[in-house]
Amino acid sequence: MAIELTCTSFSFPLLSFETSLKAIALLDIPRYDIGAHEGGSHIQPSEVEAQPGQVADRIRRAGDAAGLTASDFFPTFGHGFRDRPVNTPDGAKATANVARFRAIVACAKAVGARGITLLPGVTWHDIGHERSFELSARGLRTLVPIAQDAGLRLSIEAHLESVADTPALAARLVDQVPGLGLTLDYSHFLAGGSDLAEIHRLVPLARHFHARQANPASLQAGSRDGTLNFTDIVGRLRASGYSGDVCVEYTWQDWRDCWHQDVVSESILLRDILRRTLV
Numbered sequence: 001m002a003i004e005l006t007c008t009s010f011s012f013p014l015l016s017f018e019t020s021l022k023a024i025a026l027l028d029i030p031r032y033d034i035g036a037h038e039g040g041s042h043i044q045p046s047e048v049e050a051q052p053g054q055v056a057d058r059i060r061r062a063g064d065a066a067g068l069t070a071s072d073f074f075p076t077f078g079h080g081f082r083d084r085p086v087n088t089p090d091g092a093k094a095t096a097n098v099a100r101f102r103a104i105v106a107c108a109k110a111v112g113a114r115g116i117t118l119l120p121g122v123t124w125h126d127i128g129h130e131r132s133f134e135l136s137a138r139g140l141r142t143l144v145p146i147a148q149d150a151g152l153r154l155s156i157e158a159h160l161e162s163v164a165d166t167p168a169l170a171a172r173l174v175d176q177v178p179g180l181g182l183t184l185d186y187s188h189f190l191a192g193g194s195d196l197a198e199i200h201r202l203v204p205l206a207r208h209f210h211a212r213q214a215n216p217a218s219l220q221a222g223s224r225d226g227t228l229n230f231t232d233i234v235g236r237l238r239a240s241g242y243s244g245d246v247c248v249e250y251t252w253q254d255w256r257d258c259w260h261q262d263v264v265s266e267s268i269l270l271r272d273i274l275r276r277t278l279v
Helices: 017-026 045-050 052-066 091-110 128-149 167-176 186-191 196-200 230-239 263-278
Strands: 005-008 031-036 069-075 115-118 153-156 180-185 206-211 246-248
Touching: 005 069, 005 263, 017 052, 031 052, 045 052, 045 091, 052 069, 052 091, 069 091, 091 115, 091 128, 115 128, 115 206, 128 153, 128 167, 153 167, 153 206, 167 180, 167 196, 180 186, 186 196, 206 230, 230 263, 246 263
Parallel strands: 005 031, 005 246, 031 069, 069 115, 115 153, 153 180, 180 206, 206 246
Antiparallel strands: none
């Protein structure tokens, strides 16, 4: 399948979900990634669980009105990183997550998404990193077959402050969960202190891709301050046989000071670089 451009709905959190898709269309990007983060300004995972069909109808209508096609569904189970993550040690919450995930899968399939991205979970200091990591692997092993049965890929975005915040840990987690892929985002690893050679080794594991400029001091940087060579990176994706989409993921949020950039302008500049590389 051809590699196409997509953009995250949550790049524009001050707009409604419907209007954010129209903004993506105005950027001349043909696909969209659905942000579904509890407490956020767009799709609520609790609403997906309660009424997956109705939420899917809303998403489809918004996509059709904007003339866009769904690419990826990116939910959390709760609020932020530590509320109901995939590696919660609370058995009741883990069971509740599976029920919520089934509804998310049904919604993602209904809107025509190609896959789902989850966060890998966090380190629980009272049980330590290794046990936290084991809980992530166990939780994801339960979820992968649910996605696969619906014809969807499941991948994780290994991110800063997660249980898999280095390239080695991300690769290890994917290796321990058959069928799991990686939503690869160089910015998290670069800002976390990894060198490019380490990050490049993750390319064969990528099933979805998030693109934004970064540097060793900043998770998100502008085009003038970023150090990532996306022409080279996309070339590596192509050489690996990558068949997913490439998502422009500039965000506007307080976390890690990701609010200094002009999201629209930087998205356009990065879009043009990616377009030239994907032709």
